[in-house]
Amino acid sequence: MSRINVLRGLAGGCAIAIWVATGAAAQPIDLTGQTVTIVHNAAPGGATGLGAQIAANAWAKTMAGAPTIVVQSVEGGALSRGILQVMNARPDGRTIGWLAWNGSTRILDPEPLQIPFANFGLIGGVGGATFLVHVSVDAENGPRDADDVVNLDHLRFGGYNPKSAPSMRTAAALDMLGVDYTFISGFSGDNPLEAALQRGEIDAYPATSVFYNQQLRDGPIAAGKSFSLFYFTGPNEAGDALLEDPFLPGEETFDAYFRRVTGSEPSGPEWEMIKYHGRVTDPINWLIVAPPGTPEDHLQMLRTSFAEATQDPEFLAEAERIFGRVPTISHFEQVEAIVEEIANTPPEMRDLMSSYIAKMER
CATH class of the missing domain: 3.40.190.150 (Bordetella uptake gene, domain 1)
Incomplete structure (x- = not known):
């Protein structure tokens, strides 16, 4: 240990x-x-x-x-x-x-x-502030739900900066899923990110579970304007899966989503980086x-x-x-x-x- x-x-x-x-x-x-x-x-x-x-x-x-x-x-x-x-x-x-x-x-x-x-x-x-990727519904071009995301040609997602662990994990996850993306930097918290999403400046961002429970779940997600994609946590003892967050019932960890939509196990350096951040970032x-x-x-x-x-x-x-x-x-x-x-x-x-x-x- x-x-x-x-x-x-x-x-x-x-x-x-x-x-x-x-x-x-x-x-x-x-x-x-x-x-x-x-x-x-x-x-x-x-x-x-x-x-x-x-x-x-x-x-x-x-x-x-x-x-x-x-x-x-x-x-x-x-x-x-x-x-x-x-x-x-x-x-x-x-x-x-x-x-x-x-x-x-x-x-x-x-x-x-x-x-x-x-x-x-x-x-x-x-x-304990788990990060959950939150995506806007685009009635013209998609996506309509989480399963549509892997079929996108491109996704614009926002974050604090390229050095923030939530942003880096989101980029690595999209690479593993084969989704092309543009990262838009410079936001200082959940509220500015959500405002940018509503203005159509970004399509997605990693939101804290705090903001999800306070604002998103019963707000835009319940109204059908957006949806949750997957969330990141630390790895389990064996290091082969992410821990489930009991405060996000019904939502999927990234690796569970990956297995479901690709039919394969997550692996490779990007997966190791996602687990690394979960181990040293999420506790603090x-x-x-x-x-x-x-x-x-x-x-x-x-x-x-x-x-x-x-x-x-x-x-x-x-x-x-x-x-x-x-x-x-x-x-x-x-x-x-x-x-x-x-x-x-x-x-x-x-x-x-x-x-x-x-x-x-x-």
Whole structure:
């Protein structure tokens, strides 16, 4: 069993007990009467911002000094602007990042532009936002439903940028299905993508399961204006299939769709890349960090209080109400292991991802 799988098996209560014990004598930065800003790097109103807000409400009760916590959207720069704002913030305990991080593909940036996530004060991670490919119905040219997609001559799909794991997985899946496509970049969240779909600027995009449950399922999909195609999750233990998402009943995983429409098993480097992203990206859709240089005793307090906040029954109930599911919470050791695995991504996987970025940028 891999180090990550072992760490995923740690009980949250044990992790809290360890942190409380090691941090009991620490002297964290005094936040009494202070305002802490949680910076997220996507458009307001999407899954990233909603998650940051409900976490802020719970975290304010557990963070030492009981500070006021506000949430700020800093979007732009292919999700980099908010990350850089946190990276360059003073390590004074008053800035925290709630980041859609794309760590698995940012390792492909030119070395001077790479973001050193290992240097941040790693706190935790939040996952469980499965990505589901959402397609518009075109009454004149098709497709009318999911089975029509494999017969298309061309599909325009949108996404955050070529380096985002949902976009890259969608491109790889379309290649495996033999569907020609154009990728349209520069969107900062579910709402801008859906607006572009409704304007006819794109035909499809990978939507978060949060947005699917909140807006799409009972909205345009129920009205017959669009449909869900398939969704991506992490691989099972055997590595030969994707896990089913219990919060997407009736929808198909990509590999189930592939088997149904092609009559064959998924295989090849693109399939390995889809599983790779599911393994290292899906457990941590949002990386929770403090700026580099934040004192270790303060980080211990943040890790403990984050773990406590995200196990609070009110937080879990609110998260399930908003997201339609209880999110996956990763603690410091789990996050550290994933950051380490990404840093050690094999050269052949790096080369394949680089080739997809070049293809999608054309």
